[in-house]
Structures are given as structure tokens and as C-alpha cells.
Amino acid sequence: MLSRALLCLAVFSASTPLLADTVWLKNGDRLSGKIKVFDGGKLLIQTEYAGAIPIDWKQVKTLESDQELLVKQDAYTGEKAKSLQAAEDGKVTLANGEAPKTVELASIQQIMKPKPVVEDLVWKGNVDMALDYQRAEKDTDDYDIDFKTSARHGKWRHTAEGEYNREFQNDVVTTDNWRAEYALDRFLTDKWFWQGRLNYKRDKVEELARQRVVGTGPGYQFWDNELGAFSLGSLLNRTDYEYKDGGKDNFYSLAMKWDYNRYLIGKRVELFTNGEVGRPLSNIADYALDAEIGLRYKVTEWASLNLKAERDIISGTKDSDLNKTRYTAGFGVAW
Template sequence: MSLRILLPFLLLILSLPAGADTVWLNNGDRLSGEIILLDGGKLALQTKYAGRVLIDWKDIDTLSSDKPLMLRRDGIDSEASERLQAAGVGMVQVVNGSTVTVPLASITRLVPPRPLLHDRLWEGNLDAKLDLDRDENRTDEWKFKGDTRIEHGRWRHVLNGELERKTENDEETEDNWEVEYDLDRFFTDHWFWRMGYDHKEDHFSDAYRQRMLGTGPGYRFWDNELGRFDLISRYNRVALNSEYGEFDFNTWSLEWDYKRLLRGTRFEFYTTGTLHKPQIEVIDYIIESEAGLRYRLNDWARLSLLYELEQLYGVGTSSSQRHYLIGLGVGW
């Protein structure tokens, strides 16, 4: 095909209107865009002419959407919809094999389904920080933090990692990394059993290596397109290598994992952490926690703000370490 024939054909294809979701308001207005989320009585609609618009759900007469959505209705768990079709005032048709007309007032949540890898659910984040300081000292610092999880059937694999390097005047002052792998087996939709292994290396710390193997029950309060909340209790065996010798001891721990999308999925708040109760006299308890906020620039890019806190209490004293991470990241 010659370019003189191909070029007009391409221009015609590009000029065709893209499919869009449509919302009819009860004041007679009609808005077109992409439905992002319905939560808390607000519908987030991404438009080309006004950006992201938040619409009160009670102000909508009906709507339509050609893309798959997950719905939650009063008294009904989440259900899938292939598409939505406009119906009468205060109504909408839910199409998923069959067509059902339901009141808008009965729908409490709309959200695009999470991406699936065949029969698996896969999600994750990778955040990076780079700090170059060029004053009287030459300081280069970079840090990567990542997490990913794959869930299929009754099994869930969770992998977390962290890598940090820092040099001052070409002399290395920080060199540490950590990797953690957890395997969960669900017995119900909420209860599961976790087995996990954690390995830490810090070349500039007195305790330069730590390995921990643990197992215990967990409870999933919820895990959906808007977020998750897990609590896990574990019994662990810890092997610690330090400048003062090798130590082995047991701990009880309580872990939490919380994430929630906010303001039409634009913001994401999350916090994870572990409270340890070592079975040794010199340490009362240890807290390792982090909390952060991510701002979604687009479907994959994130701006991230992270706060890390590590505290140790024992023999009447305490020590704390705090870290802040501001950087860019990707999510999937």
C-alpha cells in the first residue's frame, strides 16, 4: 500500500472518537470521560476538558460504560460487570452475560478490576530515592524499596526488598540490603497461615547479618480494588551475627499490612510494620514500621513520601532510628 493511500487512512482512524463513559445528571447536563471510582458517595470521572471531576452520586440520573467494572450493592458482595447501560431515571442496566436493571441508590461502589495474570492476581510497587549533595562534601545516596505479591487460588506469595548505598567524598558509608519472602495458605476467605523468611545485611553496623524464619496465623479483613488490611501473628527463630558474637533467640511478633486508595484513586496511603517481643531479658520489644503516601501521576508512575521508624526498648533505655524517603516509583 502506498503512503498516499495509507496516510489518509491512518488520519481517519485517529480522528474517530474514542469510547468514553457517559454520565447523565439530574439537572439535564451530560458529562463524558472515564469512570475512575465510586466510593463514599462520590463518582470520580476523568475528563479531557476539566481533568478529574468528583460528582455526588445522588446527583446522577443514569450512566453508561463499555469497560468492565466491579460493583458493590447493598447486601451483595462485589460482582463483575462487562458494561453498564443507561436506563430510566435513577436506574442503570448491569450487563454480565444477562442484563439486570438496578437502582443507582443500591450501588455503593464502582471500581475497575485489578489486573489478572491468567488466574493470578499480581500487584506491586518500586520506589527509588536519589540524593546528590555537592557542598563542602560530595555525598551520593540512593535507595530502592520494592514489594510485589502474586495470589492464585488459596496461595499468596509476598516478596519485599530494600537496597541502600551511600558514599561521602568517594568513601562508602552505607551498604545494606534486605529481602523477605512470605508464603500464605488461605483456609477461608479471611483466615490464612503464613510461613516466612527474612534476611538482612548491613556492612556498617555492629549487627551485620540477621536471619529470621517464622510461621503463624493471619487474618485478612479485606483485600479488594481499594486496598487491603492484614494482621499476622508469628513465632520466629532469629540468628544474629555481630561484632560481639553470634546469638540465636526466639520472638513473638505481630505484623500489619494496610493500604487504601483515596480521592478517586489519585492518592494511596499505606502502612506496614512488625512488633517483636524477643524472648531475651535485655530487650523488651522492637518496632519496625513504615507509613507512606503515594500520588499517582498516571497508570504506572508514582510520587512517594515514606516515613520509616525503628525503635528498640530494653534494660530501661530506648533507641530510635527515623528515615524519610521522597522519590519516584512505579506501580502495577
């Protein structure tokens, strides 16, 4: 009898599929997979048959999950549920032992896996590298590396980025510069935020040797979810220029800053652009533009190939204008 019971148990276990998260839609469809995140009105579920599928939250009837998930009903606080259980239309039950709680789907703003220390921490970023070696009438060695990372927790978002460029032609340095920036955003509402930022550029070849910028101002986050993000910010900047010959300028300016990225083709391809355009409040310069646009193609979950174009313009300075365009292709990592 014992052997028969064990045999039945083994057959039952083999025929039972592994537990998976399930999402029921209002049109009667049902999707099974693993819930990755819900943010910005999109629920992302990872499936074996179609990869990552984004679902409009308004189309979800109910859902269930065997994962431990952090469910946030406002922008700053959340409840950690041991699992999610299907409920009546438009609702879900947060299972926490003897005290389950059923909530409206419309009241949920975010669902994610809780982090070990800061439970609602969302951290993402990328590092891109490009190397170019040409052996011809002019031997050229070109190196480029840049990074960008952001971490958001509650009302705060930290963003750090930087880049380094160096180029030789016949052993003569023709490009040698680096840049670093840090920005701190404080969200006033779900969309509006106030930003403070510091930016420093150093160039050992161009006449404009150093640029220091301190700025602050409001911004608006149009969206930020698993499929991409888009924000605009307006800044009042204090800028200091230092030239190669020792000359200096400082002035205040108004600037518009943008940051956009969008994932396409099942998140295999990323289109991105970011930059800043500004105009001084005095006659020090006409305008300044620092922008980039590019594509990343994901080879694996973390590795990618990238193609990028950068434009850096400072027009109308009394000592020397700056007008540079740079194209790079390389590889990188993302998280």
C-alpha cells in the same frame, strides 16, 4: 437512494455517543463511564468528568457494561460474561450469547477484567527510588531503592519486598545494607488468613551484621480494595542474629505485623505505613521494631513522588543495640 442511506447512517453514527458502562443508583442518579473493578464492597468507575469514582455497592440498583468481565460470586470461582445488561432492581444480567443469566447484586463478591492466563489474578506493586547529593564541608552521596509487590489468586497471596541503602560521607561508607522478604498467605475465609514468611537482612556497617527470620501465624484482612488495604498479622518467629565480631544469637519471638495504605484526593495521594514490632521469648533483647510511614503523590497513572520515614530499633541485645531513623524523598513507579 444509496447515497442518502449512507448519509443518514453517517449522521446517526456521529450523533451517537461511544458505548459506555452505566450504573444506576437507588437514589435515582445514573453514572456513565468505564467500570474498572468491584472489590471490597466498592465499585470503581472511571469517568471523564470526575476521574475515578468509588461507589458503595449497597447503593447500586443495577448496571450495564459492554466489556468482557469476570464476575465472581464466591472468593475462588467466577464466570466470564461477554457483557452486563441492566435488570430489575438489585439484579444484573450476565450476557453470554444464548444463555444469559440474571443474578442478585448481593451475591457478587468481585468484578474485574479477566487476565490472559490466571483470570482472577490481581497483581500490584511499586518501586521507589531516592538519590541525595550534598557538597559542603562533608560531601554526602545517598542512594536508596525499595520495592514491594503482591499477587493474589483465589485463596493464595504472594508478597515480595526488598530494599537497598548505601551512603558515603567524604568517600567513606557510612550506610550499606539490604533486605529481602517473601510471604505466602493462605486465606481461610474472606478475611482470615495464615501466613508464612522468610526475611533476611545484611548490614556491612553496623555491629549487627545479619538477621534471619522465619515466621508463621494468623492474620486478618480488614479490607483490600481500589481505595486501599489494611491487614494485621501475628507471628511466631525464629530469629538468628550474627554480629560483626563473629558472635551469634538465636531465639524465638512473638511479633505483630501491620500493612496499611489509603488513597486520597481521587487516588492522587497515597498514605502508607507498614512494619513489625516483636518481643523475644528469652532475654536476648527487649524488643525490635522495623517500621516505615510515607506519602506518594501520583504525577501520572504510573509515576509518583514519594516522601518516607523509616525506623529500625533493636533494644537490649548483649552486644550492641541498633537505633536508626532514615528520611528519604524521591520518585517511583507503581502498577
